[in-house]
Amino acid sequence: MDELEVSSPNFNVERMTDGDLVEEHNVCCPVCDTDYEVETVNGLWGITANIDGNDINIDLEPDYDDYEDYLLSYEPANNVVGAFEKSETELLDLLTNSNATPTSVLNRMIYSQLIATMEAYLSDKILMLSTEHDAIKRRLIEKADFIRDKTLKVTDLLLDPEKAEKTFKLGLQKLLYHDLERVEKLYNVALAEPFWPANPDVKIELEKAVLIRHDCVHRNGADITGRIHSFDESVIGTLAKHITDLVEHIEDKAECSIQKIKMAATAQTLSAQN
Structure with a gap:
């Protein structure tokens, strides 16, 4: 497990999908030292994440201020x-x-x-x-x-x-x-x-x-x-x-x-x- 900081989407777009913010994160397993690249997508519908195209479970602590x-x-x-x-x-x-x-x-x-x-x-x-x-x-x-x-x-x-x-x-x-x-x-x-x-x-x-x-x-x-x-x-x-x-x-x-x-x-x- 690791904690990632995900930036906010763009709320000012006309189409909701245009506001999606895609980011890449490097995560290292503390047990086997394997490096993983995690892709997160933060949009108006919520946040999703995947490794090599496979969805992963995430626990969210969203910031609604934006x-x-x-x-x-x-x-x-x-x-x-x-x-x-x-x-x-x-x-x-x-x-x-x-x-x-x-x-x-x-x-x-x-x-x-x-x-x-x-x-x-x-x-x-x-x-x-x-x-x-x-x-x-x-x-x-x-x-x-x-x-x-x-x-x-x-x-x-x-x-x-x-x-x-x-x-x-x-x-x-x-x-x-x-x-x-x-x-x-x-x-x-x-x-x-x-x-x-x-x-x-x-x-x-x-x-x-x-x-x-x-x-x-x-x-x-x-x-x-x-x-x-x-x-x-x-x-x-x-x-x-x-x-x-x-x-x-x-x-x-x-x-x-x-x-x-x-x-x-x-x-x-x-x-x-x-």
Whole structure:
């Protein structure tokens, strides 16, 4: 056994695999004096190691400071909807131009990635809303479960006056945005408006899609019975439409919520002047 120091991956890349950091380490066996060359790969998915192409077991003591620094410095796109639409269009274009079979890895990937674009939108939108509107941030602080049970020592706040703000931002970004039940509660609190569109199919089908995506990621595209999921253009197109319906609904409700906040602020100002 030996201890190795592994450098951090690059968190600023667009594709997760582009951030992988590959390093070579020389390890000498203390018993037989044999020298080994160990390759480590540290990426956003975690750390792996191998000797001559053979995986080896490793015990990890990860340092999360770099990742938390990345989350604290992260700013959502100025046009959250535009970023979502661009990603969705590129995925659907890839589907149209590929002529891949419904059970292909490519179609499975496109299906899964569409849900990832939904997650990215939901995460960026709530972060942007809470950053730009104090009333929305206050609602989340007072009622949302991700921050409600957090405790900070007075000494921590005195040493770092921004500690509370950092705790809020980290908590918001570390949520799993494919957990739609929890995300629904989060948005209901933030906007004081319904998260789901009136069409019940959107909720039903997206909740199903998240479970299917889990099979794609963790079971190589098969359900618990071993049946392989199939994703033809109709299935993927329907998923994209439901996601778009949700995004458009949230944009509409966010605008309604912001207008109510502005009206309330104006009314309060007029009352104070009188």
